[in-house]
Amino acid sequence: MSFKKFIPKPIRRIALRMLNHIQLLNYYFKDMNRYSKHSFDFSNSKAKRHHETDLIYYYHKIEKGLSLPNPRIGFGQKVVNHLLSILNHYIKQYGWDNVSIAALNTLYSYYYFNEKNDLRLNELLNKLEELSKTIDAISRPTVGGIDEVKKVDIDKSNIDFKEFAFSRYSIRNYAPGNVSIDLIKEAVYIAQKTPSVCNRQPWRVYVYSNEEDKINILKYQNGNVGFGDGASKILIVTSELKDFRGPRERNQSYIDGGMYSMSLIYALHSLGVGSCALNLAVSPQTETELKNTANISESEVLIMMIAVGNLPKKLNVASSPRRAVEDVIAIN
Template identity: 30%
Template structure:
C-alpha cells in the first residue's frame, strides 16, 4: 500500500461548521448589541420615567448642573434657568414616588444646592426671581433646614495639596475632587508621563492593555476638542487635555465588545489618582457622543475606527483657591447587596 493511500484525508469544513462560526461571530455580536440596546432602552432615565432610580438619576444630574454653576470663579447671577426647570420637575416626581424623600442623601443634596443658590443671590433679588417663582414655597421651606454640608460648592486650595505625594491611598482618594479651573502655568509632557506610567499598572482583561492615551497641549486644538465635547462651556481652556481610548484589536470574542470601556475606565481612575498625587488638578469629561460629534473628534485628533473613545481628562495646576462641586456620594450600604 502506498504512503499516499494511507495518509489521513483532511475533509473541508462543512456548511454546518461554517454557519456555526458565523453564528458565534458576527451574528452573535449583533445579537448581543441588540439585546443590550433593548435592555438599556427599557431602563434608562427618560424625562417621563416613573421608577425611583431613574428619577433619582435625573435629580442628581440637574443638581450637579447647578453645582457646576455655583463653582464658577466668574459667577453669573441668575444662571441655570433650564437646569432649574428640570430639577424642579425631578424633585416633584421624586416626592411622589418616595414617601421618605426627606431622608434621601440625593434629595438633601438638591436642597443644599438650592440653599447655596439662594445665598449667593442675596442682594441680587431680580436675578433670583425666576428660581424663587419656579419652585413651590414648600421647597424653599425645606431648603431652610439644610446647610451647605450636603451639597453646593466647596473651596479647594493649592496649599492643601502640598502633601499629596506622601498621603496614604485612603486620604488621597478622599480628598480628590474634579477641578475645572486652573492657574496660568503650562502643563508639560514631562509632568504627565510619570502619571501615565503609574497608570500602566492598571489591571486589564488577561493583561491585554487596550488603553491608549493622547496628550493634547496645543490650546487651539484643546479648544476645538472641548467645543465638540460640549460639557466644559463657561470654563477657561485647560493647559492640557488627555484622551483615553480603547483599542478593540486587543479583544478576541464578540462577548468582549464592551470590555474596552471597562479597562479604559479603570485606567482613567488610576490616572486621575496619579495626577492628584503629582499635585495636578484634573477633571474627567465624558465622550459618549452622538455620531456627528464622534466623527468630528476622530477627525480632529486622528483617532482610528478600531479605537473606542472612553474619556477626556482636563489637566492643569491648582490655583491658589478654587471652587468645585461638592457632589455628595451615597453610602456604601446604599449600593451593596449581600448574597448568602
C-alpha cells in the first residue's frame, strides 16, 4: 500500500513544490560553482584558453572602434596599451598563432588609421615592429583589424531565406547510409560565421559516428526514442566557460551556444542533411556522467545534441505549428 495515499493532495502539492525549489537551488548552486571555477575573472589559475579569450576581448574593442562611422583619432589608447602588454605575455608563453596574429594585425590597423589622420604613434609602431620580428613573415596571415566590404557584394547573396527556413524541419526519419565527415566539417565551417559576444566563439562540436558511442551517448538524452538510433551521427554542441567573465555573463554561454546550434542546423540543411535538435536539459549528475562518457571537459556547458542523417525520399514530420506574428511581436 502506498504511503502517499494517506497524505492529502494539497499537502502533497506543497511538498512537491518545496522539493522542486530545493532541487532548483541545488542546481543553481552547482552551476554557480562551475561558472566561478572556470570563467575568466573568478578562476584561480589561467589556462591558455583564458589568455586567448582575453586577447580576443581586447582586440575586439579596437577592431570594433575602427569599424565605426567616425572613429575618434587616438581613441582607446588605454585599451591599446593593455592589449600590447597581454600580447607580449601571450607571445612569450605560447608564441604566435591565429589569435595573437589577429591581435597584432588589429594593433597595426589602429596605428595606420591614426597615421592616416596625422597622429603618428611612433612608440606603438616601434613596439609592433619589435614584436613582428619574431613572426615568420611568409606565413603571417592578414586577418585582424578591419575589412572593407561593398553593399553590392553583400547584396549578391540573394538566397530566398524565407523559402529556405520554411523548408527546414526536425527530421526524425533517416535514410540508410553515412553522412560523411566532410559534410559535417563543411557545416561546421559555415556555422563558424555565427556571431558571438566579442567574437569569442565559445562553441565546440563533438561528433560521434561509431554505433556503440552513439548508443552510449543517446542513453543520457530523453527525447530520441524511436529515431535516435537511426541517425548516422550524433553531435554534441558545448560552450566553453573559460571564454566568459564576470557575474553578468553568467548566461552568455547558452546564448552563444544556442545561436551556434541554430547556424549548424541551417548549415546542415543547406547541405541537404537532415537533423533534429535534442535537448540536454539534464540534472548535474546526468551532465557529469554524459561528459565522462563523451570525453567533454567540466569547463564546458552542454548546449544540445543534434541527430544527423540522410533524408529519405518521403517522410512525415511533426507539423509543429507556430504562434502568430501578432502573438510574439510588441510594437511600441
